[in-house]
């Protein structure tokens with residue numbers, strides 16, 4: 001008998017809410033228009049649908065609809081913000097400040113900026129995953145044009161002190177950008193109140209369809225501009241050319257409307273289930289550690305290391321039933337420990353022994369009960385087979401052993 005897949009990988013992507021799918025359907029066949037076709041009703045219908053979605057998305061983050069630029073996703077939004085600011089403000093300076101635990105879309109865009117002659121400072125985080133505000137302030141120079149700090153981390157759920165960072169940026173006159181992909185739609189995000197000038201986010205992490213995202217660009221005080229990275233028809237106020245993905249945008253808008261209405265309820269429910277899962281696993285299993293701040297954290301995420309148990313191997317014990325992520329990243333050459341967990345100070349072994357559980361709107365109590373059972377069984381099973389665990393139980397200090405290299 002096939003078991004239902006338990007989906008606890010909502011930070012990788014969320015299922016599309018059926019209500020968003022429903023809203024999209026009329027924009028494939030019945031309403032085929034291009035939102036840029038201004039000379040016939042089909043175009044007007046598409047444009048109207050895009051306008052509605054823009055309003056729904058703007059309302060979710062409390063900004064003017066004219067400040068929303070549609071893109072293909074958060075990767076593109078991050079690239080547009082970072083490279084676009086770097087090019088637009090080249091006369092003012094060439095220095096960008098970001099953080100070691102950012103998403104690759106930000107880090108790799110910054111690497112590109114370095115290749116183009118820019119200078120980038122990568123701030124450290126403490127063992128909780130939080131940046132040091134004094135360090136940030138000290139890193140700002142008269143050449144600094146942008147500070148880019150993610151709102152919430154995708155691996156740990158840790159939330160940075162956004163308002164305090166916004167105050168520093170305002171005082172020092174530098175633009176503040178945030179990859180808020182993991183926060184928008186799940187906790188209140190208000191860029192204006194927080195002093196954020198550019199905000200990147202994506203539909204498919206908030207129960208909308210994949211392949212559509214947005215960049216908020218502040219219009220007034222200051223009026224922020226980014227150099228477009230795509231040449232073409234000059235759509236989206238000249239900042240992002242390309243025919244708009246009308247059905248995708250409609251679904252994104254609907255997802256934003258639902259998120260605004262149900263955010264508090266969703267957060268409370270996932271937090272209760274997350275806490276249940278976490279308390280049970282940390283309570284039942286020896287040597288289980290929660291990674292990152294438990295105080296400044298998203299309500300639906302927990303990242304736990306099970307010492308002396310290799311996460312990828314642990315996942316194999318229930319791979320057919322539970323979808324989640326480990327603290328190991330597959331690179332072309334090998335299995336690398338997560339750079340985010342390493343930045344928190346975890347050794348390679350503890351990073352490799354971590355699992356990320358990211359709950360969502362459709363996670364049920366039964367999912368969590370089954371997960372607790374299967375993960376606990378898996379950890380115990382792997383430890384029973386492990387000579388390292390046996391040595392640990394016999395009181396041998398594993399970390400003090402000098403393994404011979406071959």
Ligand SMILES: *Cc1c(COP(=O)(O)O)cnc(C)c1O
Nearest residue numbers: 073074075103105154179181202
């Ligand atoms: C998923 C994710 C992205 C990339 O978003 P896409 O829409 O898939 O391009 C960027 N940043 C963070 C923090 C993410 O979690």
